[in-house]
Amino acid sequence: MNPYMQETENALVHTYNRFPVIFEKGEGVYLYDTEGNKYLDFAAGIAVCGLGYGNPELTAAVKEQTELLWHTSNLFYNASCGTAAEALKKASGMDRVFFTNSGTEANEGMLKAARKYAWKKKTGRYEFIAMEGSFHGRSMGALSVTEHEAYRTPFEPLIPGVKFAKFNDLDSVKALISDNTCAIILEPIQGEGGINMADPEFLKGIRKLCDEEGILLLFDEIQCGMGRTGQMFAWQYYGVKPDMMSMAKAIGSGVPVGAFAMTEDVAKDSLEPGDHGTTYGGNPLVCTAVAKTLEIFEKERLTEHVKEIGAYLEERLDELAASEDTVLERRGTGLIQGIRLTKPAGEVTARAMEEGLVIITARSDVIRFVPPMVITKEHVDEMIEKLKKSL
Template sequence: MDMKTQHSALMQISAKPDITFTSGSGSYLYDAAGNAWLDFVQGWAVNTLGHCPEAVAQAICTQSRRLINPSPAFYNDQAIQLANRLTHLSGMDQVFFANSGAEANEGAIKLARKWGQLHRKGAWKIITFHNGFHGRTLATMSATGKPAFEPLFNPKVPGFTKVPFGDLEAVEAAIDEHTVAVMLEPIQGEAGVIPASHEFLQGLRRLTQEHGLLLMLDEVQTGIGRTGSLFCYQQHQIEPDVVTLGKGLGAGVPIAALMAKAHACCFEYGDQGGTFNGNPLVCAAALAVLEAVTSAGFLSQVQALSQHLSQGLEHLSTRFNLGKVRGAGLLLALDTGAIDAQALVKQALDAGLLLNAPRPHTLRFMPALNVSVPEIDKMLAILSPLFEQAAAQHS
């Protein structure tokens, strides 16, 4: 059977390059022939510690011989430990484990609606933001502000009022007696790495408190050290009521989390659940990830690597007259000016480098948090001649 025939058994949900990866290690992915790609996508900001990190592999291996899934009807030691660790680190009070970022956000939406029933006379509407991204379940697609989602799968789940990102007055104007929460990403990742300003986040915290609303932060992409602090909101001296995590929490193993302050933890028996939620196999993996990310010096190293990467990108920007470098930690973006970012991604792939273009003229960089300085330099060295060629074509 050739590769094409094999691919055809998969539902085709996006265009993929004709490569089949068979192994990975650290910052590299390999196909069966041993061809290597330097990976600055890392599972879409997922592989916190790179491909197949020893600590996670060991945790999974050990746990797989102890207990994989006793069912969510029973407590297990790994879920209890992980919930305690996360609440201690985040300042939240309780956790519900999920299997994906979308499921964690779906849980946050349900929690807000339940809270509205109990505490705000049945209020159920949630303010979300233009170009925000919260997942691909029907409710999270409805909460998402991505224009391409608008015509899809209608009718959508009602109850999401979308306003421009960064516009505090628009948020205030959108609040009515049915509003229960404001939900946003502290850095809009899929929109092209657009950070919320410090003033906006502080303003939202003040506004939601004044109006008695929940502030819900989607840290699925920004959480677990990605932006240089364990959670992005810690850089803005605010405490949200609800935080969702996914991606980096399991470093490639599917686990996500919905965390909330005690006053927002209002699920009752029967409101929420799921067969695989909080199983000890994935919780053991997440505990190993947290141990690495909270170890001495890890986050300051992420900040140093971020500085090195952003300086390299600034240098490219100046040299080829490109746009701005944005983001925080190891979630960075470079606007490519007139140059087609999708075409660059394709050329980079052919040159052995995996990159992502969330917008037609934006490249996004989301390497492993333990990427090395030589790997960053190698990535820049592959990218630089591609810009040179593209710039020559444009002049």
């Protein structure tokens, strides 16, 4: 074992389940550990490093900003924040953007904005409907709308007024709606829950219900957004626009940044100065990364690339499912894919590390593929060969 790793193991109480490797650098779609071993990365820091590692344009932009200004607090304007917000508005189709430090905080902001909207409208509504299989974060508010007993139980009682409907079951949503329903929150594609895709008719039906009942529709696009479906955001893939949406992970290509956005109709009747805040959110450094990331996405036409390479990944994973008895099915689209196994997925991901492949799980029986969005067909082929050995 690496001496530093041994020292770390001895010194720390575990709060994370980690692989026994210390990564030192990244290049393109490969990671390198402190022993010089090379790994093909099909996890991208859990769907974060969409541009891979060491992108020269992004590196140069962030480096230049570090030499100018890192932080001013949200008491002052900064130019890169405005540039990033305008770029996110254009990409997301929303009208207003609030920057946060993470995806969990973005979901917290959405929940607060939905409650404030109901308060300003004097509706008295406060309840949320979330989905079984969902994951929205581990803070108290985000955890309250996350349906995962192992995450929830030790921290109960959580925030009241949350009900869970069955994902892709519109009748179960209808059964939970009441005069107190403030908003419905869901992931168009559930990531942590097992790469579960929403049926188009399910999302359309929820949108119609929300419009008829005066309920806000909130999409969590932290993992499934930012190009992974072949559209910039998943709602565009489905053609169902939410009233608010959260995003994070790949919007900053690895710098810690999240955001939530909303339509003008919601914005004018929700948060006001003092309702919500963040010391670091929207600082010049992270917003430079967001703006440059979106610029590269557009210039390199990465969503078109995701459509092409995602179709090839689907093809190869379908072939694998047909030939391997341990693979039950493929799930997902574009570059957010999964395969469901007959064996514990954790065993396979551990074996894959030995083969020089980084993959991660989604629940106990699904392997998740959320690679950098700059991968090629050659990288897909290399991954499949390593995965076969790991299975």
